[in-house]
Amino acid sequence: MDQRNFTGDYDTLLEIVKTRVSVRNLKPDPIPDDYVAKILEIGRWAMSGANGQPWDFVVVKDPAIKKELFRVYAEENNDFIYWMEQQRDFKLRHPSFQMTHDEALQKQRTSVGWSIAPVLIVVLGDGRRQWATVQGAHTFGRDQSHLTDGLANTAMMMHLAAGALGLGSQHVTIHIQEPFKRVLGVPDLLTFSLIMPIGYPAVPPKEGVRRPLADMVHYDKFDMSKYMTNEQVLQYLYALREKTVPVYSHSYTGRPPAPNGGKG
Numbered sequence: 571m572d573q574r575n576f577t578g579d580y581d582t583l584l585e586i587v588k589t590r591v592s593v594r595n596l597k598p599d600p601i602p603d604d605y606v607a608k609i610l611e612i613g614r615w616a617m618s619g620a621n622g623q624p625w626d627f628v629v630v631k632d633p634a635i636k637k638e639l640f641r642v643y644a645e646e647n648n649d650f651i652y653w654m655e656q657q658r659d660f661k662l663r664h665p666s667f668q669m670t671h672d673e674a675l676q677k678q679r680t681s682v683g684w685s686i687a688p689v690l691i692v693v694l695g696d697g698r699r700q701w702a703t704v705q706g707a708h709t710f711g712r713d714q715s716h717l718t719d720g721l722a723n724t725a726m727m728m729h730l731a732a733g734a735l736g737l738g739s740q741h742v743t744i745h746i747q748e749p750f751k752r753v754l755g756v757p758d759l760l761t762f763s764l765i766m767p768i769g770y771p772a773v774p775p776k777e778g779v780r781r782p783l784a785d786m787v788h789y790d791k792f793d794m795s796k797y798m799t800n801e802q803v804l805q806y807l808y809a810l811r812e813k814t815v816p817v818y819s820h821s822y823t824g825r826p827p828a829p830n831g832g833k834g
């Protein structure tokens with residue numbers, strides 16, 4: 571490989587990184603097969619522990635299979651997630667579960683949701699391949715990290731590739747894996763990590779929310795003035811939700827959430 575000077579490409583990369591956002595409302599219009607191949611090719615080049623490449627990808631285009639995956643998501647996965655969120659103070663709940671009063675948004679989330687996306691890329695993991703790395707990597711509480719980190723890396727690469735092609739993508743985490751495995755015939759031994767719906771965005775992009783760099787970077791030693799107390803973490807989460815609920819709403823409907831009157 572040539573030792574290229576990539577300095578000039580930084581701005582392009584930054585633009586791709588900053589314009590990629592989660593799009594939770596995609597058009598059903600088909601996307602070229604070539605785009606899917608390009609996204610997968612970028613995913614193939616992700617980093618992984620000792621190059622174990624623990625991932626497999628299932629490209630789902632069959633409408634009946636997409637519909638069945640979404641049914642399982644709504645009826646089994648999200649039913650569990652919804653009820654767990656009820657344990658929290660309303661304003662601390664995950665943004666998607668603070669807008670349950672917004673009928674249009676709920677319809678978008680729960681009627682067909684991401685099942686209408688033209689393509690779903692399902693990211694699976696094979697935990698055995700993480701053993702490519704040193705055995706010690708799996709101690710000290712890191713457990714499955716060389717599997718999950720690898721899957722996150724390949725997913726991130728593919729989200730960026732989708733963004734660079736002018737597509738929108740979403741990252742749908744799967745918590746209760748078994749019913750999804752049955753739909754796709756995935757062996758029990760594998761991990762059903764996430765579903766990445768891909769398509770043309772049906773809502774305009776909106777810039778994301780991030781902590782300022784100065785808050786997260788430490789020089790030479792950990793700067794204790796940046797350490798949050800437990801109480802500050804709680805305040806941080808409340809403040810974060812205030813910023814991210816409108817962004818989530820936008821990603822579903824292209825507008826801020828409807829006023830809720832404190833209903834949850």
Ligand SMILES: Cc1cc2nc3c(=O)[nH]c(=O)nc-3n(C[C@H](O)[C@H](O)[C@H](O)COP(=O)(O)O)c2cc1C
Pocket residue numbers: 590591592593594722740741742743744778779
């Ligand atoms: C590990 C991980 C899990 C995520 N799970 C979900 C999910 O289940 N559903 C969803 O809509 N977005 C999910 N996301 C997307 C995040 O909500 C999103 O990246 C974050 O709010 C920042 O917004 P942005 O992607 O628009 O920049 C996930 C992202 C990551 C990295």
